[in-house]
Amino acid sequence: MPLHTQLPGDLKQVDVIIAGGGTAGCIIAARLAEADPTLSILVVEGGANNEGNPIVKHPAFLLAGMVPESKTNMFVQGLEEEQLEGRAQVVPTGGILGGGSSTNFMMYSRASRSDYDGWKTPGWSTDELLPLINKTETYHGPGDMSKHGHNGPIHISTGTFRSERSRESFIAAAQRAGRPVVEDAQAFDEIGIQRAVSYISPDGVRQDVASRYLLPKLQDGLHPELHVLVQHQVLRIQFDDNKKAVGVQFRPNPLFSADGEPVSSTQSVRARKLVVVSTGALGTPILLERSGVGSPEVLKRAGVSLVAELPGVGAVYQDHPSCLYPYRTSLNPEETLDVFTRGELDFGEWIKNNEPRLGWNVMDASAKWRPEDSEIDQLGPEFRAAWDRDFKSKPDRPIAIGAYVSSFPAMATDIPRGQYITVSNFLTYPYSRGHIHVTSPDPSSPLDFKTGLLSDPQNLDLKALLWTYKIHREIVRRMSIYRGEVPSWHPPFASDSAAACIAIDEPLPEPVQNIQYTAQDDAILEKFLVERVATGWHSLGTCRMAPLDDDGVVDKDLNVYGVGQLKLADLSIAPENVGAHTNNTALMIGEKAAEIIIRDLEL
Ligand SMILES: Cc1cc2nc3c(=O)[nH]c(=O)nc-3n(C[C@H](O)[C@H](O)[C@H](O)COP(=O)(O)OP(=O)(O)OC[C@H]3O[C@@H](n4cnc5c(N)ncnc54)[C@H](O)[C@@H]3O)c2cc1C
Numbered sequence: 001m002p003l004h005t006q007l008p009g010d011l012k013q014v015d016v017i018i019a020g021g022g023t024a025g026c027i028i029a030a031r032l033a034e035a036d037p038t039l040s041i042l043v044v045e046g047g048a049n050n051e052g053n054p055i056v057k058h059p060a061f062l063l064a065g066m067v068p069e070s071k072t073n074m075f076v077q078g079l080e081e082e083q084l085e086g087r088a089q090v091v092p093t094g095g096i097l098g099g100g101s102s103t104n105f106m107m108y109s110r111a112s113r114s115d116y117d118g119w120k121t122p123g124w125s126t127d128e129l130l131p132l133i134n135k136t137e138t139y140h141g142p143g144d145m146s147k148h149g150h151n152g153p154i155h156i157s158t159g160t161f162r163s164e165r166s167r168e169s170f171i172a173a174a175q176r177a178g179r180p181v182v183e184d185a186q187a188f189d190e191i192g193i194q195r196a197v198s199y200i201s202p203d204g205v206r207q208d209v210a211s212r213y214l215l216p217k218l219q220d221g222l223h224p225e226l227h228v229l230v231q232h233q234v235l236r237i238q239f240d241d242n243k244k245a246v247g248v249q250f251r252p253n254p255l256f257s258a259d260g261e262p263v264s265s266t267q268s269v270r271a272r273k274l275v276v277v278s279t280g281a282l283g284t285p286i287l288l289e290r291s292g293v294g295s296p297e298v299l300k301r302a303g304v305s306l307v308a309e310l311p312g313v314g315a316v317y318q319d320h321p322s323c324l325y326p327y328r329t330s331l332n333p334e335e336t337l338d339v340f341t342r343g344e345l346d347f348g349e350w351i352k353n354n355e356p357r358l359g360w361n362v363m364d365a366s367a368k369w370r371p372e373d374s375e376i377d378q379l380g381p382e383f384r385a386a387w388d389r390d391f392k393s394k395p396d397r398p399i400a401i402g403a404y405v406s407s408f409p410a411m412a413t414d415i416p417r418g419q420y421i422t423v424s425n426f427l428t429y430p431y432s433r434g435h436i437h438v439t440s441p442d443p444s445s446p447l448d449f450k451t452g453l454l455s456d457p458q459n460l461d462l463k464a465l466l467w468t469y470k471i472h473r474e475i476v477r478r479m480s481i482y483r484g485e486v487p488s489w490h491p492p493f494a495s496d497s498a499a500a501c502i503a504i505d506e507p508l509p510e511p512v513q514n515i516q517y518t519a520q521d522d523a524i525l526e527k528f529l530v531e532r533v534a535t536g537w538h539s540l541g542t543c544r545m546a547p548l549d550d551d552g553v554v555d556k557d558l559n560v561y562g563v564g565q566l567k568l569a570d571l572s573i574a575p576e577n578v579g580a581h582t583n584n585t586a587l588m589i590g591e592k593a594a595e596i597i598i599r600d601l602e603l
Contacts, residue, residue, distance in 0.1 A: 002227040003049060003218055011227060013270040014040040016597075017248055018278055019234040019287065021045030022099020023209050023583060024570045025278035027136075027590030028597065030213035033226040035594075036603040040225040042269060043214075046233045046253050046279075047072070047096035050210050054351065056102045059159060059200050059361040060337060061347070063410070065092075065103040071255060072096045072103045076282045078434075078449045084530060089451045091319070091535045093282050097230055098210030100280070101583060104537070106199040106206060106361040107403055108141070108156050109581035110186040112396040119575045121545055121556045124592070126188060132591040133584065141197035143184025153212035154587070156197050160204035160359030163335045163406035166421060166481065167195060167364035170404050173478035174367075176512075179471070185368050186580075189396050193367040196404070199583065204359015209590070231256045235266060235443050237275055237291040237566065239307050244564035245275040254444075273601060276567050276593070281539035282436060284572040285314035286447065288543065288553075289438045293563060298448075302438045308562035312551035313543055317434035318577050320401070320426035320536030321453045321461060323529065324409045325469065325490060327476050328483040328503065331419040337362050337407040338419055362407045368398035368579065369425075369468055379463040386460050390429065398579045400468045401426050408486075415486055423476060425468040426536040428579040431456035436542055453533055465529050466522065470515070478512050491528035497521055538582040543572040557596050569593035 016032060018025050021043040029043045048071065050056045055064045055072055065072040074095035080088045094100035110133065116126040134149030140157035141148070148156075174193045175181050182192035199207040217223045231253045238247040247270040277284050288294055292307030294314065299306050329336075337357065339345050350358055371379075376387045391397050408420040434452030439445055454461050469491075476482050485501035493499040499521045517525070546552030548561050552575075558567040571586050578585050597603075 002224065004227065004229045005231050007229050007232070007267060007269065011042065011269065013272060014042045014227070015271070015273045016041045016276065017269060017271040018043045018276045019237075019248055020099070020277065020279035020283060020570065021097050021210065021214070021228060021230070022094055022278060022280055022570065023101040023586035024590035024593060025276070026098060026209040026214040027587065028276060028278065028569055028594045029226065029228070030217050031591070031594030032597060032603065033217050033223040035598045037223050038225060039601070039603060041227065043228045044232050044234050044248065044250050045097050045228065045230045047094070047230065048256065049230050050097045050102045050208065051215055053096070054347065056096070056098070056208060057205055058351070058358040059106055059198070059204065059206055060340065060350070060358045062105050062361055063341065076449060077446065078451055081450050081453070081455070083455045084453060084533070089453065089535050091282065091451065091539060092537055093280050093539060097214075097228070098208035100586065101199070101208040102206070102210060104583055105363060105403070107363050107366060107581045108186060108197045108199055108584070109366060109401065110188060110584045111578040111580045112394070112398070113188045114394040114396050115576070115578040119545070121575065123556055129588055129592065130188075132595065133588045135591055136587045140202055141184065142195065143187055147184070147187040154199060154207045154209075155201040156207070157200055157202045158197055159200035159202070159361065160356040162360065163331070163362075163364050166329070166331055166335055166406040167404070169479040169481045170365050170475065171195065173475045176478045177471070177475045179475060185366065191368045191370045191396065191398055193365055196363050196366040198361050198363060200359060200361060204356070209587070233443065234279065234287060235290065237277065237287065238268060239291070239563060242564065243308060243562065245271065245566035247271050248275060271565070274565050274567065274597065276569055276597070278568070278570045280570050281542045281572040284568055284570055285436055285542040286438055288313050288560070290441060290443065293560065294437075298437045302440050304438065304441050308560075310553055310561060312546070312553045314436045315551055316541050316544065317436050317449070317451060317539065318430065318541040319434070319451055319453065320428060320538040320577070321430055321432070321465065321533045322424060322426045322536035323465060323469070323533055324422050324424045325472070326408050326420045326422040326486040328486060329419050329421050329481040330483055331406070331421070331481055333419060335406065336419045336421070341408045341411055342417065343411065362405050363403045364406050365404035367402035367404065369400045369402060369471065370398050371467060375467065379467060382458045383460055383463045386431070386458070398428050399464050401428055401580060402468070402472060415488065420486065421476070421481070423472040425465065425472065426538065426581070427461055427464055427468070429577050430461045431458070432461050451535060453535070454530060462526055462529055465533065466525055469525060470517065474514055477508055480507050482507060491525045493521055493524055540571040540574040540577065540582060543568055544575045545573040546575045557600065558593055567593065567597065
């Protein structure tokens with residue numbers, strides 16, 4: 001099987017090099033090999049092969065990749081940010097074959113119709129992209145079947161377990177709180193709360209792109225020209241005198257060398273027809289800049305010679321600012337995964353006994369939140385103006401998305417034993433922007449990276465997060481299993497405030513009244529958000545597909561402006577944000593890029 005940890009000596013030149021074997025990259029490699037098995041392709045992936053890795057395969061181990069010493073995620077260190085009270089963000093991103101699809105939390109979530117239409121790029125409207133999006137999936141979920149795909153590699157289902165009582169209590173409470181509950185909020189036009197489905201097969205296995213697209217092609221004996229080199233980092237793209245991308249320089253990833261062993265020297269491989277960069281929204285701008293493609297000022301400061309002037313590279317960083325709010329419940333131990341978050345889970349026993357909860361990602365409901373018109377004015381005149389401009393005429397646009405989690409969201413060593421639920425909020429269209437740049441040609445030097453979370457001058461993002469906190473708390477307070485908040489993860493409201501955290505032994509008596517937050521409560525909540533808001537792990541938009549004079553980096557066919565034979569294909573190219581968790585958009589970009597390349601190379 002042509003999966004290598006060392007580049008074979010005779011593999012000096014291929015037709016197509018794909019830098020990065022992540023969500024989009026694996027799809028591109030597999031689709032190109034399928035279109036023409038004689039085309040020689042090399043994927044260079046910084047992380048390890050994911051095959052057989054139990055952390056990847058079993059959804060229940062989703063938090064295992066989040067510990068700092070993990071070798072399945074990379075953690076990109078940001079700088080201290082003034083508006084976050086000096087906090088620096090550390091942004092995780094997939095760092096193994098399959099990229100984020102191998103390490104993410106598997107929440108199935110599709111964009112809104114107005115998202116891709118709003119990209120205003122020929123060939124990229126929602127109607128044009130829908131066949132490609134549906135081509136990725138075999139859908140086993142609820143709703144109108146004509147809105148989903150049924151023959152694709154990625155199975156979408158509820159896996160082998162759902163915490164029924166937890167989920168139904170949340171759904172019933174949402175209805176009581178007056179929020180819309182829908183069967184399927186992933187059909188591109190509906191807003192509401194639904195029973196979640198995930199990137200998990202009905203028999204409980206994670207549906208990452210390496211396992212579902214790429215590895216089968218490496219193993220079937222029919223694609224001998226498809227090669228994957230793992231555990232190697234691409235350092236630079238090489239250009240000829242005509243600024244045509246003709247190869248890449250790479251080195252073994254130091255993460256996989258034995259302690260103290262020096263990293264062997266760099267190597268290179270040539271591409272006859274095309275180099276595709278698919279190293280993710282955090283990796284791609286860095287790779288371009290280190291190769292001399294970017295803003296002249298940034299490159300000069302970093303000591304990198306200029307190949308092509310493209311000020312848009314890394315000029316924008318977008319994310320979904322996020323906050324997690326856990327609550328105490330009356331659930332039983334077998335209805336959450338808190339045994340895992342307390343570090344008491346015996347992995348071996350679960351695997352041996354084929355425990356159904358292994359095939360569960362604890363995300364039992366998902367939400368697309370949108371305020372009622374009457375709620376907008378409470379957020380101030382600036383928010384009303386932004387709403388009228390950006391949301392009012394787009395009823396498919398959620399202000400935030402949420403995941404309802406039947407567990408505590410992190411290793412739960414500092415809270416009392418118990419069974420928890422968590423509501424996470426991700427702001428979908430933040431007005432804040434960050435940036436990401438290199439500071440030196442050395443791949444191990446620190447980055448000039450700021451997420452920009454909560455930096456919008458009108459504080460619109462803060463207001464939206466404030467609103468989402470209040471509405472989901474009202475839902476949770478109406479749940480039959482609700483027993484109060486986990487105070488250390490909620491704002492420190494004064495003990496005599498109606499908003500103060502509580503601990504109770506019974507559900508709140510019906511009818512539950514909404515908390516009336518005072519100005520002082522709001523101030524405490526805002527301060528808490530500034531202190532706690534964090535990356536939603538949905539980095540995008542760092543090398544936008546947009547016109548050159550709008551800081552674009554690639555055109556509609558993903559060609560990098562000003563150079564030849566070089567395309568980008570990952571979430572870095574997203575011109576604007578999407579109202580969804582981002583894996584589905586990355587899958588779509590992989591399929592779309594493959595279609596474009598197959599056409600361009602006349603395969
Ligand atoms: C913790 C976490 C949880 C998430 N949960 C969800 C979820 O539940 N649902 C959802 O829809 N989305 C989720 N996402 C987001 C989603 O997984 C990503 O948006 C998506 O995977 C991005 O795809 P991509 O192709 O742009 O990049 P990636 O999938 O990140 O691929 C980039 C690849 O390039 C490799 N690479 C980087 N630099 C180099 C280099 N120099 N040389 C060689 N290789 C390199 C990386 O190792 C990686 O494999 C989550 C993300 C994270 C991090």
